[in-house]
Amino acid sequence: MASATFSIWRGTAEQGKFFNYTTEISEGMVVLDAVHKIQAEQANDLAVRWNCKAGKCGSCSAEINGMPRLMCMTRLNQLPLERPVTIEPMKSFPLIKDLVTDVSWNFRVKKQIKQFKPRPPDVPDGSWRMQQEDVDRVQEFRKCIECFLCQDVCHVLREHHKHEEFIGPRFFVYVAALEMHPLDMENRVEELAKAKGIGYCNITKCCTKVCPESITITDNAIIPLKERVVDEFYDPIKRLFRRLRR
Amino acid sequence: MAQAAASTKRGLGTTERRDLWWVEPLAVGLGLLGFITYATWAAFQGNHYSFGPYISPFYSPEVFGDSQHSWFGPVPAWWPAFLPFSPALLILWAPGGFRLTCYYYRGSYYKALWADPPACAVGEPRGGYRGERSFPLIIQNVHRYFLYLAVLFLFFLAYDVWKALWFTDAAGAVHFGIGVGTIVLAVNVILLGSYALGCHSMRHLIGGRHDELKNAIFGRNCYNCVTVLNRNHMRWAWFSLFWVAFSDVYVRLCSMGVWTDWRII
Incomplete structure (x- = not known):
């Protein structure tokens, strides 16, 4: 043998x-x-x-x-x-x-993320109507098994130990699943930009490479969230339009 | 059972990885530096950028210049004498800025040229890290504005392909035709279009910003098309980078008489 x-x-x-x-x-x-x-x-x-x-x-x-x-x-x-x-x-x-x-830091981080907040029911029986395509988009994120390999490989945590300022790819996926959900009404963009430290991510895609569930973490979760942060904080024309609409 | 050395080292290149992890960042770094070197050299030449109905994509649109493609004629008299002039220098900042701030390229050159990190699970040379949340890298968030410019440039380059279909003969008459150069420029537009239209910012703006795709600006099918292009964004980025440089080489060598432009029709 x-x-x-x-x-x-x-x-x-x-x-x-x-x-x-x-x-x-x-x-x-x-x-x-x-x-x-x-x-x-x-x-x-x-x-x-x-x-x-x-x-x-x-x-x-x-x-x-x-x-x-x-x-x-x-x-x-x-x-x-x-x-x-x-x-x-x-x-x-x-x-x-x-x-x-000891991976308990991850569970503490998860508790700090704003919970799912659905809009009022669409019909009197208390249910909602959603398009399958909209649900499919966030379904990918729900495959996560919380192995934390993405957190391990992320150099912001691994090399730079920014655990206090950066929630890591696993929780960007979690936030994306909530934030892009067609029923959710909560706004997590400001905390993503500030307390959750999405700006630390420099898109090296290592998290995507190691994901055993083949979740396209960077392209489908982190970058779309970064773009929502740009909408809110770094796009002067959008800010102007928002101000005019008020 | 035997003891081996402890794994507590940190620093550039420190890793237990056994694969050739350095090959990808090295290849990416050489590819990017090679392109930047060639593009800079070509942009400063200021000559051999057009041949018959063809114009090099590095020089299009030619705002001021000496070729028949120039919008407003030769270099203006008010251009400061101490500044070098080339039509390419007036416009290349826009597509250059688009690539520089592109999400794919950012991830690639942070690894290849700045070792931040050199590769996944490989040690870095620096202890400090600020990411893209403070100056200077916070400027990368301007990417969507470069996207708007890149889309505008696609129209200019598509118009160049249209012009590349019309050849002037010795008698001065204009005829429809297709040369190898026409195809080179057409492929360039297709590759650049696939790259720019599959950009992450485009995906966001076209519909990704909505939680319900029925609200997407041009409908969910348009969003799905951008998503399909986006899945291969890295490939489009490299193919288009190579081809835009090749297009310049083609026009330049034809103009210098080194290559002959074969007419197909």
Whole structure:
């Protein structure tokens, strides 16, 4: 049976190292299978977060050979196995232990975003009428599994640690799903420009590249939101028209 | 089980990535710098920019100039002598500004030319970061105004294609015809149109700003067409960039007598 070596980050926020583990691999294995095998046979105390093993829970996010990916969706036959495969925790969040990071910052950010506020019902029975095409546009954003790989790869969080001023691609997708919803009446544009820091995004599209759900984060969520911010704050002609209309 | 070095390093190019992550930013950087170098050189030449009914897209519209395409005749007497003159210098700022502020190019040159970041999940050379929320990069928000100009230029370039269909013979008579140059200029308009009309700002203005597409200015079908173009915005950006430079090369070399413009009809 073939074998492969995995260089896994072990340690806490204070100190840590890569440890090499060689284990047997077989056809169809994913990185998470190998990590489980190592955990069972060589490193019982290896901390790894996982749940569904089907790419839907977003728990097993890590950095495999330097790129943010889901361990359960990364097949070993996609990786060069001549050298040890590196597996590291996400770098945008505080490390708890080994491959497990504290992603609770994301949940705190989500709570601060203005909730869905539908317009009054369209018909007396309390229901609304929407065009399928309008709903389809925001449906893409609802595929998000909150794996936070996009947050991990975003250099504004990863390199520059702007966690206090920038909500990150995941939550721009969330805001886009609300802001572009045909029923929603809330206005989130001002807070996007100010407290949520959309101006920090410099459109490198790394978030789109790593999204396991193939959400077109930059083109369909962030840039349309940036354009709405331009409408509100940076387009003098639009501002003039708005003033005249009042 | 063996121990290896810890991954705590930071700085330019620091990464655990094993793939050739530097190839894309390098290729993009060389492509952009190559274009900028050629376009600057061509713009300062001020000659060999027209040939028969053809005019180089770098020089169109020719507001002042010596060719038959000039709108208002030769360079005006009031033009300051200390300033170099070329018809291209009067107009190239508009399409140049459109590309400079384009969302696709922004993302590309931030990576390729400013290493901010050099590639995804790769370390950066600088600690500080202000993004596009303060001066100078906040100016990128002017993009939609350059879009308006770019759309205007499409009409000028389309008119140039129309003019490129009419050839004057030795006797001075004007005949309909199609030369290779006509096709070169027509392809240029198609590629530039696909690039400019698929721009993210266009997508927003044409309907994306509405939560209900029935309110889109030219209807939802128009929005959908722009969306289709937008999906391949990067490709249109590169194809059009290459072709606009090639169009200038074609007209220039024909004008210099290096290439012969073959007549198809």
